Amino acid sequence: xxxxxxxxxxxxxxxxxxxxxxxxxxxxxxxxxxxxxxxxxxxxxxxxxxxxxxxxxxxxxxxxxxxxxxxxxxxxxxxxxxxxxxxxxxxxxxxxxxxxxxxxxxxxxxxxxxxxxxxxxxxxxxxxxxxxxxxxxxxxxxxxxxxxxxxxxxxxxxxxxxxxxxxxxxxxxxxxxxxxxxxxxxxxxxxxxxxxxxxxxxxxxxxxxxxxxxxxxxxxxxxxxxxxxxxxxxxxxxxxxxxxxxxxxxxxxxxxxxxxxxxxxxxxxxxxxxxxxxxxxxxxxxxxxxxxxxxxxxxxxxxxxxxxxxxxxxxxxxxxxxxxxxxxxxxxxxxxxxxxxxxxxxxxxxxxxxxxxxxxxxxxxxxxxx
Amino acid sequence: xxxxxxxxxxxxxxxxxxxxxxxxxxxxxxxxxxxxxxxxxxxxxxxxxxxxxxxxxxxxxxxxxxxxxxxxxxxxxxxxxxxxxxxxxxxxxxxxxxxxxxxxxxxxxxxxxxxxxxxxxxxxxxxxxxxxxxxxxxxxxxxxxxxxxxxxxxxxxxxxxxxxxxxxxxxxxxxxxxxxxxxxxxxxxxxxxxxxxxxxxxxxxxxxxxxxxxxxxxxxxxxxxxxxxxxxxxxxxxxxxxxxxxxxxxxxxxxxxxxxxxxxxxxxxxxxxxxxxxxxxxxxx
Numbered sequence: 001x002x003x004x005x006x007x008x009x010x011x012x013x014x015x016x017x018x019x020x021x022x023x024x025x026x027x028x029x030x031x032x033x034x035x036x037x038x039x040x041x042x043x044x045x046x047x048x049x050x051x052x053x054x055x056x057x058x059x060x061x062x063x064x065x066x067x068x069x070x071x072x073x074x075x076x077x078x079x080x081x082x083x084x085x086x087x088x089x090x091x092x093x094x095x096x097x098x099x100x101x102x103x104x105x106x107x108x109x110x111x112x113x114x115x116x117x118x119x120x121x122x123x124x125x126x127x128x129x130x131x132x133x134x135x136x137x138x139x140x141x142x143x144x145x146x147x148x149x150x151x152x153x154x155x156x157x158x159x160x161x162x163x164x165x166x167x168x169x170x171x172x173x174x175x176x177x178x179x180x181x182x183x184x185x186x187x188x189x190x191x192x193x194x195x196x197x198x199x200x201x202x203x204x205x206x207x208x209x210x211x212x213x214x215x216x217x218x219x220x221x222x223x224x225x226x227x228x229x230x231x232x233x234x235x236x237x238x239x240x241x242x243x244x245x246x247x248x249x250x251x252x253x254x255x256x257x258x259x260x261x262x263x264x265x266x267x268x269x270x271x272x273x274x275x276x277x278x279x280x281x282x283x284x285x286x287x288x289x290x291x292x293x294x295x296x297x298x299x300x301x302x303x304x305x306x307x308x309x310x311x312x313x314x315x316x317x318x319x320x321x322x323x324x325x326x327x328x329x330x331x332x333x334x335x336x337x338x339x340x341x342x343x344x345x346x347x348x349x350x351x352x353x354x355x356x357x358x359x360x361x362x363x364x365x366x367x368x369x370x
Numbered sequence: 371x372x373x374x375x376x377x378x379x380x381x382x383x384x385x386x387x388x389x390x391x392x393x394x395x396x397x398x399x400x401x402x403x404x405x406x407x408x409x410x411x412x413x414x415x416x417x418x419x420x421x422x423x424x425x426x427x428x429x430x431x432x433x434x435x436x437x438x439x440x441x442x443x444x445x446x447x448x449x450x451x452x453x454x455x456x457x458x459x460x461x462x463x464x465x466x467x468x469x470x471x472x473x474x475x476x477x478x479x480x481x482x483x484x485x486x487x488x489x490x491x492x493x494x495x496x497x498x499x500x501x502x503x504x505x506x507x508x509x510x511x512x513x514x515x516x517x518x519x520x521x522x523x524x525x526x527x528x529x530x531x532x533x534x535x536x537x538x539x540x541x542x543x544x545x546x547x548x549x550x551x552x553x554x555x556x557x558x559x560x561x562x563x564x565x566x567x568x569x570x571x572x573x574x575x576x577x578x579x580x581x582x583x584x585x586x587x588x589x590x591x592x593x594x595x596x597x598x599x600x601x602x603x604x605x606x607x608x609x610x611x612x613x614x615x616x617x618x619x620x621x622x623x624x625x626x627x628x629x630x631x632x633x634x635x636x637x638x639x640x641x642x643x644x645x646x647x648x649x650x651x652x653x654x655x
């Protein structure tokens with residue numbers, strides 16, 4: 001097992017730069033998820049760590065060894081591909097043992113390792129089948145098994161669940177988490193699915209346009225997004241962003257006017273802001289609740305008409321249109337009984353709000369993470 | 371009304387199928403007729419051939435004298451060996467080199483890649499026989515006239531462009547992730563080619579083999595100008611010895627030609643089975 005250190009790693013294709021100075025440290029045994037919209041460079045970064053793409057500039061260390069110039073096989077890595085990339089003309093056993101065979105492991109050792117991995121993944125009854133005779137989930141396991149038998153220092157996963165149906169994806173996700181615990185292996189996992197990222201990752205690295213936007217634990221990203229992009233990317237439904245204007249700013253908090261007659265004090269470090277600036281406040285849908293009628297300066301309140309209700313069972317998603325055209329989403333408890341066209345008021349505690357300046361950078365929240 | 375429509379449509383489909391079969395059957399008949407004629411007449415006496423060239427061999431005209439003559443002639447056996455060696459060696463070299471070149475041209479972006487592909491495409495467009503004089507001069511200079519090596523070299527040059535072209539298409543279809551997976555597994559480039567890529571394009575290789583081998587086996591031109599000696603004659607050339615200026619031994623000619631079909635038929639059977647297996651393997655997902 002190994003730690004990974006990326007120092008100022010970048011990648012260009014000709015004159016277009018796709019990755020800009022990536023700095024990232026991955027601790028031994030950590031599962032780091034690279035997440036971002038398609039085209040953000042996450043897969044390229046993974047392929048560079050793997051050695052399938054050349055590193056244009058910067059330094060990549062695996063287990064304190066610079067591996068920039070090493071071919072994939074000498075980096076001690078194993079990769080699981082999105083399409084599984086199983087050799088179609090070989091049996092499951094052949095697929096799993098191929099790498100070992102190339103490295104000259106003798107037959108007995110090969111068989112033992114393949115069998116052990118197959119048992120761990122519950123595919124030991126499929127060893128003599130060919131990939132085309134397997135279901136998607138089984139192929140996925142074979143691909144993971146092929147990675148395990150090589151006993152790599154570092155596992156790389158490139159969107160391994162995106163070809164599975166929804167139910168199987170959840171199941172395999174849980175198994176991957178279990179596998180990570182059992183192997184205590186360092187893993188880098190690429191996905192565009194934020195639920196996978198949140199549930200699997202010890203740490204999540206959010207990428208956008210070739211740059212790391214924020215790296216942190218799932219809750220850190222959820223509660224303290226560094227900028228508007230991270231706030232929008234993490235959390236479903238997407239965070240509500242409401243324009244506002246600052247009135248008074250200090251390191252202890254900011255007073256903003258959200259709309260006519262709604263002024264609220266938000267406890268964030270606003271030392272960098274000046275009064276009269278346009279900002280955006282972020283409100284998570286789950287923090288917007290039906291107003292109880294008590295007027296308080298610690299809440300921000302919106303009135304409007306329900307334009308759509310999505311009933312999810314345990315909760316409802318209420319889509320609200322305010323008088324000034326502002327659209328909001330709220331997650332209300334499942335027992336709420338409301339109808340389309342109802343006029344309601346929603347409110348959120350000021351302590352739960354996020355503030356983003358004109359550039360989209362977040363002001364640090366002062367509320368403690370619990 | 372919809373039922374009538376469905377019936378009409380079904381009738382149309384049957385009509386179309388019938389047309390397709392009729393066309394294919396007709397073409398088949400057209401191609402097979404001369405071969406059947408050769409085969410039929412090879413089992414007749416000389417008189418039988420000339421009296422009723424299209425008739426089946428009767429009790430009076432049935433004879434295998436031609437086969438006796440051909441099989442009894444040691445030189446003919448030697449010619450068969452020559453043909454087999456030339457075709458076999460050329461075929462193996464064309465398939466191996468063609469597949470490797472196809473792999474290199476599609477997988478690696480090296481300088482001059484496009485130019486090389488274009489050069490090979492040129493080889494498909496220009497018939498190699500245009501260069502016969504130059505080839506003969508070169509073979510004389512290399513002292514390769516009247517050797518099988520000369521034939522093999524020419525046939526490799528003749529077969530490579532098309533082989534590279536067809537195989538490139540198929541190599542390009544091998545998924546990138548498969549090659550990446552092999553590289554992660556620490557498989558060397560040669561092994562990726564031989565153990566991952568080549569098995570996957572086997573149907574294409576079989577197709578190319580069939581397309582390549584028939585013209586080589588049947589070629590008269592290059593054996594005639596490059597290797598006409600008794601030692602190096604191929605079957606196609608050797609049969610000509612029965613065709614005389616004043617009298618032609620039709621029995622022997624027809625028997626030798628009939629026999630000459632056999633090896634190619636066997637080879638075709640071998641490759642076409644590969645071909646079908648490849649196609650069905652892809653279809654049953």
